[in-house]
């Protein structure tokens with residue numbers, strides 16, 4: 316159908332370039348050795364023209380529509396121009412989080428079978444060292460670094476391609492029409508990008524994105540989050556930073572390692588906000604924690620405030636209520652942190668403002684899970700019984716009643732339909748919903764998360780499905796109900812000496828029992844005294860006995876420093892802790 320082949324997220328960039336050509340589209344901060352900051356900028360007209368030019372030179376270099384390309388370029392003006400160029404050309408970027416580790420990266424590249432690899436010199440060195448994409452990559456392009464390096468490691472450089480293009484343009488200067496680039500128009504269900512999940516419950520999976528999904532995300536950001544053209548966003552997450560220009564909003568990129576937000580220097584971020592009077596901030600919970608601490612550490616006389624910020628969007632992992640409360644002290648009265656719930660496969664799905672979230676503390680502390688708010692416009696959330704079996708066809712009878720914990724299943728225009736080259740993962744996670752006929756929104760996604768809906772239509776998250784503990788220990792009070800990670804952990808986290816906890820299952824004399832791993836607050840030292848540890852465990856036991864969700868949890872172990880994901884510093888690798896706990900009790 317002709318009208319279906321109209322999709323390309325870049326049409327928003329084109330429109331912004333026509334309507335507000337001189338308005339700022341991107342600014343990238345660099346902290347110099349002197350401690351001063353340098354900013355490089357592009358306006359909408361420049362970003363549009365530059366991405367057109369790159370799309371054209373890529374095509375001449377042999378990177379063309381339908382090809383899959385690994386993009387490992389740090390946020391920079393080139394990153395923005397290149398990514399929009401790839402979309403304009405109908406080339407499929409493969410986006411991975413370098414923080415996921417060498418082994419996972421190799422697996423991602425093997426699975427995605429890229430035709431080309433575009434990266435900074437460091438990425439090319441790693442590609443050569445670890446043989447990434449060796450079997451499929453035919454075109455190499457280096458961004459930054461010298462031409463000599465590019466020749467040795469990375470085929471050619473973007474700079475060289477653009478220089479050759481400029482030369483050929485000037486030699487044709489007398490010809491009337493400059494060579495322009497025609498934006499590829501794709502079917503709304505055609506693959507537009509492959510984004511890998513972070514792999515916190517196993518190997519990362521490549522999620523197939525379409526332009527229709529990107530369009531849906533842009534609509535949510537406009538309608539549910541209220542973003543308007545002309546805003547300025549402190550963009551700390553590369554993928555989200557691309558939405559800025561598509562929304563007519565400038566992306567201000569601070570000098571930080573986006574794959575390790577916890578290492579960011581708060582001064583850089585504060586300076587970028589100040590310089591551009593940012594109205595929006597997109598931050599993950601790790602940064603909320605880091606910036607909140609930095610703000611609180613400022614002396615009373617010069618307490619740090621962020622008066623230009625009108626909206627903070629937090630996403631990617633659960634943020635703790637205490638870190639949001641601390642961070643919010645820097646914001647003007649009435650400015651909220653909007654906590655978003657979603658996953659690479661479907662984002663954003665639900666949202667709750669910090670004011671409302673603070674009122675849910677008591678329920679969370681007594682085992683009710685984390686409130687992630689009401690579904691955004693167009694999203695249907697259903698809760699189904701927990702099962703590891705695939706479900707091929709959606710049936711309304713699968714819906715569990717309000718208040719019952721089960722697996723969260725979502726449907727909506729931003730919900731992905733499949734994983735790339737992962738038939739069995741797709742089968743496990745997707746349910747065909749033929750009620751709508753062969754329409755584009757006919758796939759429901761199983762989140763692999765557990766939760767329930769309350770009578771107000773709010774969604775409560777109760778941890779990952781893979782992290783529930785099905786105990787069969789004799790004397791277990793709820794034989795037929797599993798222990799759910801987040802509800803249990805948040806109950807124990809109320810102990811003042813506890814920083815965080817992680818529930819795991821261990822085998823004791825052939826039976827599965829729940830065990831709670833505990834990380835202590837900074838400065839609390841108990842391990843030296845056996846009796847102090849026993850007393851602490853008794854206190855935890857007493858807390859657990861007060862709640863039905865934790866009844867029967869009697870085993871505890873103190874762990875010095877939980878293994879967590881680099882990006883969020885929040886997703887606890889409970890699988891690793893389970894192995895550690897089993898080894899510890901078996902010693």
Ligand SMILES: Nc1ncnc2c1ncn2[C@@H]1O[C@H](COP(=O)(O)OP(=O)(O)OP(=O)(O)O)[C@@H](O)[C@H]1O
Nearest residue numbers: 512513514515516519631632633655656657658659
């Ligand atoms: N606001 C939130 N509150 C609680 N949990 C959240 C929130 N936002 C995201 N999450 C968690 O993060 C998950 C999505 O993360 P992501 O897409 O990065 O992949 P992953 O689940 O970490 O990796 P993998 O699927 O490969 O194991 C959600 O399914 C949920 O468990």
